[in-house]
Amino acid sequence: MEAAGEVPDPAPDAVALMENADQLRQLKACLEQLEERQSIAIRSAFLDGITYEELASRAAMPLSTMKSIIRRGLMSLRACLEQ
Amino acid sequence: MSDDRTITGEADRLLAAEYVLGVLDAAQRRDAERRLGADPAFAAEVAFWEERLGSLATEVPPIAPPAQVWDRINAQLAPTQRTRGLWNSLLFWRWSAIASAGLAAASLVVTYFALVSTPRGPLVATLDASGQAGFVAAIDPDRNSITVVPASLTTADQRALELWVIVPGDRPRSLGVIEAGRPVRVNVPPSLTGHLRVDAALAITLEPPGGSPTGLPTGPIIASGKLTNL
Numbered sequence A: 001m002e003a004a005g006e007v008p009d010p011a012p013d014a015v016a017l018m019e020n021a022d023q024l025r026q027l028k029a030c031l032e033q034l035e036e037r038q039s040i041a042i043r044s045a046f047l048d049g050i051t052y053e054e055l056a057s058r059a060a061m062p063l064s065t066m067k068s069i070i071r072r073g074l075m076s077l078r079a080c081l082e083q
Numbered sequence B: 001m002s003d004d005r006t007i008t009g010e011a012d013r014l015l016a017a018e019y020v021l022g023v024l025d026a027a028q029r030r031d032a033e034r035r036l037g038a039d040p041a042f043a044a045e046v047a048f049w050e051e052r053l054g055s056l057a058t059e060v061p062p063i064a065p066p067a068q069v070w071d072r073i074n075a076q077l078a079p080t081q082r083t084r085g086l087w088n089s090l091l092f093w094r095w096s097a098i099a100s101a102g103l104a105a106a107s108l109v110v111t112y113f114a115l116v117s118t119p120r121g122p123l124v125a126t127l128d129a130s131g132q133a134g135f136v137a138a139i140d141p142d143r144n145s146i147t148v149v150p151a152s153l154t155t156a157d158q159r160a161l162e163l164w165v166i167v168p169g170d171r172p173r174s175l176g177v178i179e180a181g182r183p184v185r186v187n188v189p190p191s192l193t194g195h196l197r198v199d200a201a202l203a204i205t206l207e208p209p210g211g212s213p214t215g216l217p218t219g220p221i222i223a224s225g226k227l228t229n230l
Helices: A014-033 A036-048 A052-059 A063-082 B006-021 B026-038 B040-057 B068-077 B084-088 B091-099 B190-195
Strands: B105-111 B124-129 B131-133 B135-139 B145-150 B160-166 B173-178 B184-187 B201-207 B221-226
Touching: A014 A036, A014 A063, A014 B040, A036 A052, A036 A063, A036 B006, A036 B040, A052 A063, A063 B006, B006 B026, B006 B040, B026 B040, B135 B221, B173 B184, B173 B190, B173 B201
Parallel strands: B105 B131, B105 B135, B105 B221
Antiparallel strands: B105 B124, B124 B221, B135 B145, B145 B184, B160 B173, B160 B201, B201 B221
16 A cells, blocks of 8 residues: 555565675675775765766875775775675 | 786776776776677676675665765854865865765764853853764863763764864864763863863764774764853
8 A cells, every 4th residue: 555655665575685785794894894095985986976086086186096095995895705 | 817817807807896886987988888798707797896886875874964064063163264274184084974965964962061160161062963863072170071971872883983172273183982872981181171162163973993093083973063152
C-alpha cells in the first residue's frame, strides 16, 4: 500500500545489500589506512564529482600535487582492497 | 605477467580508477571511454572500481556539518575584519564536510556557569548548527579547565572528538580530546587560558583516534559555539 507518498521503498535485494555493506566496510577500512589527505581527496572527488582541476583549485594547491595525492591514494587503496 | 608490463598495468589501473572517480578532464575521459569498449582488461578494472567506490554512494555519512560552518564561526568572530586568509589552509580539510552538506550537522551549547562569583563576567554562548549533537561546555572561573558535557550525541563514529578554541587572527588551538559518552574535564594549558574570552569560539571536530595528527583540525566539525557574555 501507498504510505503517504514518502520514503520510497524499492525493496532491494537483501543479499545485494549485505554484499554492499561488506564492501563499504572494507572500503572504509582501507580509506582509513590512507594518509588523511589522500582519503579526504578521494572521498571528495567521488562524492562531489569534480575533476582534478577543480579539486586542486578548491585546495589551493598545484594540479600536479593534487594528482599525485590522489594517484598514490588510489594505488594504496587498490592494494588494500585486494587483500 | 608482471615483469616488463608492470608500469603499463599500473598506469591502466590508475586510469580506470581515475575514470570511475570522475577526476579526469573531458579529453582523458573520452580516451578512457574508447579503451572501455576495446580493452576487456581495462573494462574489468573499471568494473572493479565502480563496484567498490560505488558503495561509497550508499554510505550513511558520519555527522558532518555544512562546509560553511567554519565560515560562519569566522564571521561571528570577526564581523568587521575578514580573516579569510587564516582559513584557507583549512580548505582541504573542509571538503569532508562539503561532501555531506545538507545532512545533519550539530549543535553546541556553550555555557559559562557562574557558580562562583568572579570579577570576569559569566560567558554564555549558544550556537545551533542545525543538528543532532549537542554539548554543554562550562568554563571554570579561572579559565584553567573546561567541563564538556555531551547532551545528545548519537554517533557511532569511531573517531575521536577533539575540542578546539578559536580566536580571531589565530589558528584553531586544540584543547584535547573529549568523549561522546560522558562529561570530560579538559585542562586548559596556561598558554591558552587567554583564548577563553568573549570573542572566542569552541568547536568540536572528528579526528583520528588520539586526536588530530597535525595540530590543526582534519575532520568535520560536529559542533561549535561562540563564547559571549551573559
